[in-house]
Amino acid sequence: MTELGCAISGWGAALPPTVVTNTNLEKLFDTSDQWIVERSGIRMRRAATGPFVEATPLAHPPGGLGTTSALAVEAGRRALDSAGATADEVALLVLCTTTPDQAIPATSAAVAHALGTGGGAMDLNAACAGFTYGLVTAASMVSAGIGKVLLIGAETMTSVTNWEDRTNAFLFGDGAGAVVLQPVSGPGSLLGWDLGVDGSLVELLYADHGSGMVMKGKEVFRQAVRATVDSATTALRQAKVSADDITLFVPHQANQRIMHAVASRLGIPVERIASVIEWTGNTSAASIPLALIDAADAGRLAAGDLVLLAGFGAGMTWASAVWRWGA
Ligand SMILES: CC(C)(COP(=O)(O)OP(=O)(O)OC[C@H]1O[C@@H](n2cnc3c(N)ncnc32)[C@H](O)[C@@H]1OP(=O)(O)O)[C@@H](O)C(=O)NCCC(=O)NCCS
CATH class of the missing domain: 3.40.47.10 (Thiolase/Chalcone synthase)
Structure with missing residues (x-):
């Protein structure tokens, strides 16, 4: 039997439009751009929710990027386009997130529906290690013969940020990145x-x-x-x-x-x-x-x-x- 490997054949990213600078955060708590840059290297972040976003969007906004699923859909669509793959070719969608839209069901269900992917879909929560957990899991499944996998890391960390806690509110931001994993003959990646x-x-x-x-x-x-x-x-x-x-x-x-x-x-x-x-x-x-x-x-x-x-x-x-x- 020929050895089956896995390769990344396309990728795409999505960020919500609202930019929150360190100077913006000075309005919320006692801090400074200089302190944040020196201690963390962070100058700005994108926010899908929270005090700097005009109106907190509903769970499924029409065309907005206010939820984890919306960011995941946008990144996933770009990854499929860049891989030259159609949604129905996807055998499995893995959404790595620690900030799902709802407790039930898995956010990957909404993402699969919006993209029209084939096969199965599941959420994977390993917090900030999630995407690498997902990559190892998905690549192993591709090598086992499942077919193409759409692997997405998407978060709305601003939805779980305590905006009164200056010791950690400056660290987090929102966004999504996706890759298409596809089978290749040989040892793979x-x-x-x-x-x-x-x-x-x-x-x-x-x-x-x-x-x-x-x-x-x-x-x-x-x-x-x-x-x-x-x-x-x-x-x-x-x-x-x-x-x-x-x-x-x-x-x-x-x-x-x-x-x-x-x-x-x-x-x-x-x-x-x-x-x-x-x-x-x-x-x-x-x-x-x-x-x-x-x-x-x-x-x-x-x-x-x-x-x-x-x-x-x-x-x-x-x-x-x-x-x-x-x-
Ligand atoms: C959060 C972090 C940047 C703080 O940096 P630090 O060098 O440890 O800073 P400290 O917590 O010792 O705070 C130093 C001082 O700055 C103050 N401070 C805390 N947040 C501040 C802020 N936003 N602005 C200004 N001062 C702040 C503290 O109150 C403390 O003052 P004190 O000495 O009078 O008590 C750092 O600990 C860190 O990055 N930890 C890892 C966090 C992380 O990666 N989390 C995600 C994991 S996936």
Whole structure:
């Protein structure tokens, strides 16, 4: 039997139109642009909901980008177009999100309906590690013969932001990034991976139903660097490659200081980091696809290049993948 691999054949991003700068946040709590930039590298973020959006849209706005599903649909449509694929060719839609539109049903149902995708659809919640969890899951299913998968990371983090908490409200933003995964003959793109979770660390970052996020920032920072370095190292070892072989490092965009600390510990130069955090903030499961897509659109990737994706998030979860571009 011929070996079946998986390749990314198209991608697309979507951001809500409202830009919230650090200076805008000075109206909500005691902070400054300088403090936020120095501590996080974030200058602005996009918001789909919250105090800076004119009117909070209804769950399913006509043509708006005010919900996770709306952002996911827009990114998904662009990814299908760029792959030259039609919606009915999709065998599975995986929506990675920690901010679903509703408790029931899964938001992927609304996204599948709006796009008209074939096959199944499911949500995957591994918080900010979600997209990399989804990539490993979806690539494995493509290799098992399921067909094409539309993999989307989409979030409205502003819907779970406590706008009175200056210690974390500045970190988060909204957006979506999507890729089409399709079968290819041969070994394909997923060369190594690592998935993990430590539920004993739940209290570091959580949001109860109907209330805003609670975060122990300093401890999250420490655990994030440790977990991401360990996880990326495991994935590199499994792929039998070294950090020197990595053309593009796509870390979860949580804090520029975390991204730089992780890259430095792995021995990856800063110039090889894919970064959008300056203008998106932390978009949770959308952050890695948004950074990957930005780098791909900027021509930073050629066929055969090795990409290292590494995310961590609430749970605490972590996930890494070594991916051969254009296989
Ligand atoms: C949140 C984070 C940027 C804070 O940076 P930090 O260097 O740890 O800052 P501290 O929490 O020690 O705060 C330093 C001071 O700034 C103050 N401060 C906090 N938020 C502030 C803000 N928005 N503006 C100005 N000052 C602020 C604090 O009150 C503290 O003052 P104090 O020393 O008088 O008590 C950082 O801890 C972080 O990024 N953690 C990881 C968060 C993350 O990645 N979460 C998502 C995971 S997926």
